[in-house]
Amino acid sequence: MTINALRALLDEIDAQGGPEAEPWGAAAEEVSKAWAVAAAAYRQQHGLPKDASLPGDALWFHASDDEIVIEFQTEAPARGGCCDCPHEMET
Numbered sequence: 001m002t003i004n005a006l007r008a009l010l011d012e013i014d015a016q017g018g019p020e021a022e023p024w025g026a027a028a029e030e031v032s033k034a035w036a037v038a039a040a041a042y043r044q045q046h047g048l049p050k051d052a053s054l055p056g057d058a059l060w061f062h063a064s065d066d067e068i069v070i071e072f073q074t075e076a077p078a079r080g081g082c083c084d085c086p087h088e089m090e091t
Helices: 003-015 028-045
Strands: 060-063 068-071
Antiparallel strands (some): 060 068
16 A cells, blocks of 8 residues: 555545535544555555554544544654654654
């Protein structure tokens, strides 16, 4: 699974109506699909087996009314910083 596959899945979710009208959000099923694709992309990027568990800080979710962005580092595995967020990372 690649980043392009993740983008394609998220585009498909958006094409199906994206976040619903108020109350805003996405169905758990759609979030679960995106999460699975992001986890597979993370494993592929870091050369991990398909069934390897991910560190707790491997994926970061940034939610707003319009989108849910799933982020992960491509330069280094988790546990070393991830983004511009104000959260602190364990080292």
